[in-house]
Amino acid sequence: xxxxxxxxxxxxxxxxRRPLSASLAAGFAALAFLAVLAGxxxxxxxxxxxxxGSGLVAAFDPYLWRVARFTLVEAGLSTLLSVVPAIAVAxxxxxxxxxxxxxxxxxxxxxxxxxxxxxxxxxxxxxxxQHGWLAEIASVLGSPSPPDIYxxxxxxxxxxxxxxxxxxxxxxxxxxxxxxxYWRISSQLGMxxxxxxxxIEWPAMRRAAGGVAALVFMLCATxxxxxxxxxxxxxxxTLEVAIYQALHFDFDAGRAVALxxxxxxxxxxxIxxxxxxGRPSEEGFSIEVxxxxxxxxxxVERTAASVLIAATTLFVLLPLASVLISGFSADLGKLxxxxxxxxxxxxxxxxxxxxxxxxxxxxLALVAARQAQARGNAGRRGRHGLEWLFASGAGxxxxxxxxxxGAGWFVLAIRFADPYTLAPFMVVTVNAAMAMPxxxxxxRPAFDTAAARHDRLCAALGISGLSRLRLIDLPALxxxxxxxxxxxxxxxxxxxxTIALFGSDRLVTLPFLLLQRMSSYRTSDAAGLALxxxxxxxALIAAADRSIVRERSQ
Amino acid sequence: xxxxxxxxxxxxxxxTACLGMAVxxxxxxxxxxxxxxxxxxxxxxxxxxxxPQVKKAFEAQCGxxxxxxxxxxxxxxxxxxxxxxxxxxxxxxLGLDTNLTSEARQTGIFxxxxxxxxxxxxxxxxxxxxxxxxxxxxxxxxxxxxxMPNPPKSLHDLVTGDPGxxxxxxxxxxxxxxxxxxxWIRSVYGDKSGEAWKSLSRRVLTVTPGWxxxxxxxxxxxxPMVLSYTxxxxxxxxxxxxxxxxxxxxxxxxYLEIEVAGMTKxxxxxxxxxxxxxxxxxxxxxxxxxxxxxxFPAARLSKPIDPVFDQLVKPAxxxxxxxxxxxKNRQAWIAEWLSAMSK
Numbered sequence: 063x064x065x066x067x068x069x070x071x072x073x074x075x076x077x078x079r080r081p082l083s084a085s086l087a088a089g090f091a092a093l094a095f096l097a098v099l100a101g102x103x104x105x106x107x108x109x110x111x112x113x114x115g116s117g118l119v120a121a122f123d124p125y126l127w128r129v130a131r132f133t134l135v136e137a138g139l140s141t142l143l144s145v146v147p148a149i150a151v152a153x154x155x156x157x158x159x160x161x162x163x164x165x166x167x168x169x170x171x172x173x174x175x176x177x178x179x180x181x182x183x184x185x186x187x188x189x190x191x192q193h194g195w196l197a198e199i200a201s202v203l204g205s206p207s208p209p210d211i212y213x214x215x216x217x218x219x220x221x222x223x224x225x226x227x228x229x230x231x232x233x234x235x236x237x238x239x240x241x242x243x244y245w246r247i248s249s250q251l252g253m254x255x256x257x258x259x260x261x262i263e264w265p266a267m268r269r270a271a272g273g274v275a276a277l278v279f280m281l282c283a284t285x286x287x288x289x290x291x292x293x294x295x296x297x298x299x300t301l302e303v304a305i306y307q308a309l310h311f312d313f314d315a316g317r318a319v320a321l322x323x324x325x326x327x328x329x330x331x332x333i334x335x336x337x338x339x340g341r342p343s344e345e346g347f348s349i350e351v352x353x354x355x356x357x358x359x360x361x362v363e364r365t366a367a368s369v370l371i372a373a374t375t376l377f378v379l380l381p382l383a384s385v386l387i388s389g390f391s392a393d394l395g396k397l398x399x400x401x402x403x404x405x406x407x408x409x410x411x412x413x414x415x416x417x418x419x420x421x422x423x424x425x426l427a428l429v430a431a432r433q434a435q436a437r438g439n440a441g442r443r444g445r446h447g448l449e450w451l452f453a454s455g456a457g458x459x460x461x462x463x464x465x466x467x468g469a470g471w472f473v474l475a476i477r478f479a480d481p482y483t484l485a486p487f488m489v490v491t492v493n494a495a496m497a498m499p500x501x502x503x504x505x506r507p508a509f510d511t512a513a514a515r516h517d518r519l520c521a522a523l524g525i526s527g528l529s530r531l532r533l534i535d536l537p538a539l540x541x542x543x544x545x546x547x548x549x550x551x552x553x554x555x556x557x558x559x560t561i562a563l564f565g566s567d568r569l570v571t572l573p574f575l576l577l578q579r580m581s582s583y584r585t586s587d588a589a590g591l592a593l594x595x596x597x598x599x600x601a602l603i604a605a606a607d608r609s610i611v612r613e614r615s616q
Numbered sequence: 617x618x619x620x621x622x623x624x625x626x627x628x629x630x631x632t633a634c635l636g637m638a639v640x641x642x643x644x645x646x647x648x649x650x651x652x653x654x655x656x657x658x659x660x661x662x663x664x665x666x667x668p669q670v671k672k673a674f675e676a677q678c679g680x681x682x683x684x685x686x687x688x689x690x691x692x693x694x695x696x697x698x699x700x701x702x703x704x705x706x707x708x709x710l711g712l713d714t715n716l717t718s719e720a721r722q723t724g725i726f727x728x729x730x731x732x733x734x735x736x737x738x739x740x741x742x743x744x745x746x747x748x749x750x751x752x753x754x755x756x757x758x759x760x761x762x763x764m765p766n767p768p769k770s771l772h773d774l775v776t777g778d779p780g781x782x783x784x785x786x787x788x789x790x791x792x793x794x795x796x797x798x799x800w801i802r803s804v805y806g807d808k809s810g811e812a813w814k815s816l817s818r819r820v821l822t823v824t825p826g827w828x829x830x831x832x833x834x835x836x837x838x839x840p841m842v843l844s845y846t847x848x849x850x851x852x853x854x855x856x857x858x859x860x861x862x863x864x865x866x867x868x869x870x871y872l873e874i875e876v877a878g879m880t881k882x883x884x885x886x887x888x889x890x891x892x893x894x895x896x897x898x899x900x901x902x903x904x905x906x907x908x909x910x911x912f913p914a915a916r917l918s919k920p921i922d923p924v925f926d927q928l929v930k931p932a933x934x935x936x937x938x939x940x941x942x943x944k945n946r947q948a949w950i951a952e953w954l955s956a957m958s959k
Contacts, residue, residue: 086649123951123952123954123955124958125954125955125958128955128958128959129958132958193836193840198762210821212821212822261899267767294953295820295822295823295957296823296953296957296958297817297957297958297959298703299958307789310689310695311692311695311790311825312695312947312950313695313698313699413826476699476701479703480699480700480703480704481699481700482700511673520899567685567686581824616659
């Protein structure tokens with residue numbers, strides 16, 4: 063027996079070691095990719111800063127501080143106007159757990175997050191712009207036209223459009239965790255809406271509130287497309303857009319470096335705050351949010367809730383409807399006959415596919431490495447640092463906004479080559495890295511479950527390495543992989559930050575073409591392109607959603 | 617099974633796509649017709665701009681392919697050249713103005729034109745070994761008489777006027793009219809320009825990256841005033857038979873812009889570059905300018921210019937900075953502008 067055991071151990075050792083080292087190597091490769099992408103960008107910026115000398119100090123001028131202040135004010139107001147109403151909307155949705163179309167409303171609230179920012183901007187101007195629906199209604203009624211939306215107003219409207227529905231869903235998840243008895247007891251005790259809010263609803267949401275606010279603040283402080291298109295000049299410019307302008311308008315690398323330093327400081331602090339406040343529950347990203355509230359609130363409350371839900375639904379629905387209506391009334395036939403449009407669509411899809419595949423491959427490597435490391439670490443102390451790195455390495459990319467990565471590579475590339483020849487490479491890699499935090503989030507639970515299920519079997523059968531990946535892991539992970547891929551591709555499809563910096567006549571993606579048509583006020587063309595982009599993105603998101611749902615139901 | 621197919625399809629698609637992206641470059645290299653690449657600004661190559669007619673006329677006489685690459689506006693052209701440096705693909709760069717020539721020369725990528733420029737005739741008699749003028753004009757505030765019965769009577773009027781009456785201006789970091797207004801205000805207000813901009817910023821509806829965006833917003837009725845040229849009303853008079861849009865006449869004078877083109881060192885190896893520059897100051901090119909680019913021609917036309925051009929506002933005083941003064945101060949003045957405009 064003793065001899066047999068030893069032989070078995072000897073036989074098992076190399077078998078166990080190989081899959082471990084293969085996944086670890088892949089994980090390290092993925093980490094190296096992220097490190098090189100972000101590290102080289104920062105080195106490029108630092109190098110530029112060193113060469114700038116006193117010019118760098120001069121770049122910290124009143125303009126920079128005003129841009130930083132505007133970024134804070136804009137993000138602060140957007141957060142306030144998204145999060146506070148979202149609390150009320152979540153309470154209202156929770157108070158009416160069973161009305162016709164509730165599922166549809168919740169689905170609708172998930173849409174803005176999936177929509178490319180440029181499409182949303184198009185919808186928002188279609189409703190609130192100088193020639194939008196609101197202005198038309200106002201002119202029919204003979205009332206003065208609404209104030210112009212370029213600047214702070216437009217930026218905030220667009221940001222609230224994105225984040226109010228998101229925050230509502232996140233808060234609703236918090237409310238859904240309240241046990242059913244609480245509601246029954248509160249109605250038995252005859253609690254009024256205020257008391258109920260103070261004693262039940264707010265405590266349930268408070269846990270999420272800090273995280274939700276920090277998340278929304280982060281999204282608004284780093285929003286690029288919305289500010290670029292609705293900004294309207296130096297008065298309404300955020301750090302992200304100012305970095306782009308410093309490089310693209312001014313060719314002023316010193317200013318870009320100074321702005322980047324402030325931007326990194328700001329995102330760093332926000333991420334730290336998110337860490338302190340606790341990340342909002344990820345359940346909010348799923349479609350179904352069930353409410354357990356069984357009591358019937360009094361009619362006044364129900365009416366107020368209905369009105370609030372209807373108003374919010376309208377607020378989210380109108381810009382989407384505007385995109386649809388103006389898109390279909392555009393001359394789509396003519397648009398689709400333009401070779402430039404087809405080139406842009408093809409370029410976007412090709413970039414999206416490569417970026418999506420790269421993102422999924424790298425994320426899978428990270429997830430597998432983390433799992434392998436966790437297995438190796440089980441019951442052992444120490445070496446958890448590596449496991450942590452594999453787990454959160456992808457998330458670190460969120461600290462460094464794509465425009466900063468682009469800017470770093472751009473200033474570095476200028477020294478050696480024409481940066482525009484780097485464009486396809488940059489757009490693909492930055493898009494892939496950008497999608498990784500989301501891809502990891504989709505892949506990790508499925509991978510860990512599959513690993514727990516198959517590890518012993520594979521070890522017993524001696525299946526390892528690539529053959530295990532091919533025979534066991536890939537088939538089991540098909541759904542999540544497809545979902546992660548579709549989601550990554552959709553993100554890449556909507557990207558404007560990197561392409562705005564690196565795009566040129568030689569590389570035109572669909573959002574880039576849309577921006578060009580929008581900024582030359584070829585509105586009808588832009589409407590058609592916005593519709594095409596919206597349909598492509600939403601189809602991908604729907605595919606991702608279905609893959610996940612199918613996987614769960616299996 | 618279906619999932620494996622899905623993954624396989626993606627891989628195959630990706631590989632084909634990569635190949636597909638690589639193929640066109642080799643295909644175009646094997647094309648027989650010689651090619652001339654000209655960098656210019658967007659409103660030049662627009663359907664209604666001079667680009668299409670110029671392309672047709674030049675291709676008819678050169679047996680070549682004229683390829684325009686268009687950027688937002690003139691200053692964006694210079695920025696792009698600075699980024700691309702000696703690696704630029706441009707043979708000829710068309711659309712810088714005399715405010716930028718000094719900086720453009722410093723990039724070291726331009727070569728002397730080496731053509732006979734005796735046909736050129738512009739105010740002040742501009743002469744340069746590298747840059748050849750192709751048109752000129754005076755910046756002006758163009759206003760809509762319907763929306764603005766009482767236009768500003770002077771630059772001072774414009775700067776201090778009613779903030780409810782808006783103007784669309786161009787960004788001096790990307791556009792030559794934007795830079796023109798910056799220099800115009802600088803030449804009138806001198807060291808007090810920062811305050812003038814602060815005051816004017818109350819009236820600015822939006823700052824666009826290029827001229828075509830700004831003029832598009834203006835004609836759509838978004839604002840009653842726009843920064844353009846004294847020659848812009850000629851378009852509305854000739855094409856639309858309306859005198860609704862007019863240029864304001866300021867006693868302080870109007871700032872002169874002479875638009876130029878230059879050949880790059882890369883382009884000096886291409887015989888078509890010189891041919892294009894000579895063509896540019898010949899009647900075949902110049903005839904197109906007044907009624908497509910809506911600027912004054914820089915050389916003789918084959919037929920007299922439309923008399924409408926004689927009815928336009930004539931500057932009380934022609935303002936212009938020497939190119940080296942602009943080159944030395946441009947960045948500082950733009951920083952001042954940014955600071956004043958962001959308040």
